[in-house]
Amino acid sequence: MDTTRNTVLEAWMAEHGYSSNSLADAVNRALERLTGRSGGLDGSSIRDWKAGRVQWPKSASRKALEDVTGLPAVALGFVPRGRSSSAPASPQQEDPDMKRRTLVGGIAAAAAAAAAAPGTASPRRIGMSDVDRLQKRFAEIIASDHRHGGQLGIEQRAAALADEALNLQNVGGATQRVRSSLYASAAAFRSSAMWAAIDGRRYDDAKAHMREAQSLAEMSGDQAIKFRIWSHAGTMYRHMGRPVDALAANDVARNLHLTRRDPLFACLGHARQAATLGLTGDATGVQHALGHAKDALERADPGLTRPVWMTGVRDGSELETLALAAHLRLRNFAQAEAHAHRSLTLLRPQMRRDHAINTARLAAAQLGQGDVELAVTTMMKVPADIAAQHARVTRMLREFGTALHATASDSAAVRTWTEHAATWTFTA
Incomplete structure (x- = not known):
């Protein structure tokens, strides 16, 4: 052998x-x-x-x-068995995502090689062009999250890119502005790894990413990425059923001076607070928070340049999504349904994960109002690939099935749903 x-x-x-x-x-x-x-x-x-x-x-x-x-x-x-170790991999085995990771990994490797090359008069200078290349990779991570969400591969790719951004700190000279931008990029990637872990319900991993992201954000001084990390922390604790910690984390995000400078960040902070208050059953608090969020959205300057992850806040879809979550928790099913329809209208087509989640929430709101057949029809619109592979969606489908059997155990709609759900193979 x-x-x-x-x-x-x-x-x-x-x-x-x-x-x-x-x-x-x-x-x-x-x-x-x-x-x-x-x-x-x-x-x-x-x-x-x-x-x-x-x-x-x-x-x-x-x-x-x-x-x-x-x-x-x-x-x-x-x-692979049956192939000589010297045989090259076939084109069919090449992974496009791997090619992208290899390209990203090459940023730091090329910089290190340039810094160490014999005969070089001075170390390689790291500049904003390097930061710009990382930002393009960050946009790819956000796009992957919108399409798939919660996948382990997204988490790992984001964490690896955070390491790439940090490696650039060590391979050449840079201005303080560039170094701060590299720390901000690393924090942004690590916060995306954190979000992917939250979305996949891998909470221990999410907390580890959070701690790293918070340290990097402090070194960067970037208020926007600090807001994102603390806001994600609030969402994580909300999903974990820890509303007190969620409210505290949201307060850290909402008290950053960025929210006073740009009302769009205040809008997101208030909306996420509303979703958590829904978990506590505080109907008055939910109404106040959503009112503040709506006012902030109306005051926000649409012409300002903001991070790519704020897209859903700019177009109003995130506010509708979080209002939907809050009212569903409060069992205000008619209001939840109205927010669900508005969110699905505003969500961009590429945001497949959010479409699936809000479609599942819409079905839950319809079931809560006794519209059994309509609820089943709605839930059957959730794409099978997301239903089977996304941890949050999988949980929502199972909860829907339980509620459906409790509501109308002998109905034809229950049999239709059971037959439909049996075609899926859950992996999340």
């Missing part, structure tokens, strides 16, 4: 600071998320991979490793 060492895997582990034992632990955790059972890998298993004694791990272990690294197995030096 050919036991050529897997130097590609070794290099990846060295670059990302993994020992054999720590990588085994990470893959075992990914296996548990995939299969519901803890993996049985240990340091010797990883050493077998590195030594080439195992050239193509078992399918479950391979998928878990791909989830941890964000790369396909062939890009980590593994060789």
